[in-house]
Amino acid sequence: MGKAEDIKLVILDVDGVMSDGRIVIDDNGVQSRNFDIKDGLGVVALQMLGVEVAIITSKRSGAVRHRAEELKIKRFYEGIRKKTEAYAEIIEDMGITDDEVCYVGDDLVDLSMMKRVGLPVAVADAVPDILEHAAYVTSARGGYGAVREVAEMILKAQGKWEKLLTKIN
Numbered sequence: 001m002g003k004a005e006d007i008k009l010v011i012l013d014v015d016g017v018m019s020d021g022r023i024v025i026d027d028n029g030v031q032s033r034n035f036d037i038k039d040g041l042g043v044v045a046l047q048m049l050g051v052e053v054a055i056i057t058s059k060r061s062g063a064v065r066h067r068a069e070e071l072k073i074k075r076f077y078e079g080i081r082k083k084t085e086a087y088a089e090i091i092e093d094m095g096i097t098d099d100e101v102c103y104v105g106d107d108l109v110d111l112s113m114m115k116r117v118g119l120p121v122a123v124a125d126a127v128p129d130i131l132e133h134a135a136y137v138t139s140a141r142g143g144y145g146a147v148r149e150v151a152e153m154i155l156k157a158q159g160k161w162e163k164l165l166t167k168i169n
Contacts, residue, residue: 007157021125
C-alpha cells in the first residue's frame with residue numbers, strides 16, 4: 001500500500017468526485033456540472049508543489065474539458081471505457097509505479113483503478129464497494145471539497161503544506 005508521502009500523481013474521476021455527481025441538462029441539451037472552488041485550489045496546490053494531477057473520465061463534456069484547461073491539467077482523458085488502459089499509459093510515460101499514484105473515486109467504474117493504485121481514496125458519499133477498497137475516505141462529499149481534502153492530506157504528509165502557505169500569501 002502506497003503512502004501519501006510517496007505520491008507523485010493524483011488521478012481524479014469527475015462526476016461524483018470533482019463535481020457533486022449531478023448533471024444538469026437544459027432545454028437545448030447542453031450539459032453543465034458544478035465544481036467546488038476549493039477543489040480547484042487543491043489541484044493547483046498539488047501541481048505547484050510537484051505532484052502531477054490527471055483526470056480520467058468515462059464521459060465527454062465541454063464543461064469538464066474547460067475546467068481541466070482552467071486548472072492546467074495536462075493529462076486529461078475523456079470518453080475512456082477502461083480507465084486502467086489510460087492509467088498504464090500515464091505511469092509508463094511518467095516512469096512511476098503504482099505505489100506513487102493516488103486515485104480518487106466514488107462509483108463502480110472506479111473499482112479497477114482503486115484496486116491498482118498505491119493510495120486509493122473514496123469520497124465520503126462513495127458507494128459501498130468503493131468505500132471498502134479505500135485506504136482513505138474523505139470527510140467531504142464529492143464536489144464539496146473532497147479533492148481539496150486529498151490535496152491537503154498529501155501535501156502535509158510530504159511536508160509541503162507550509163511551503164504552499166508561504167507561496168500563496
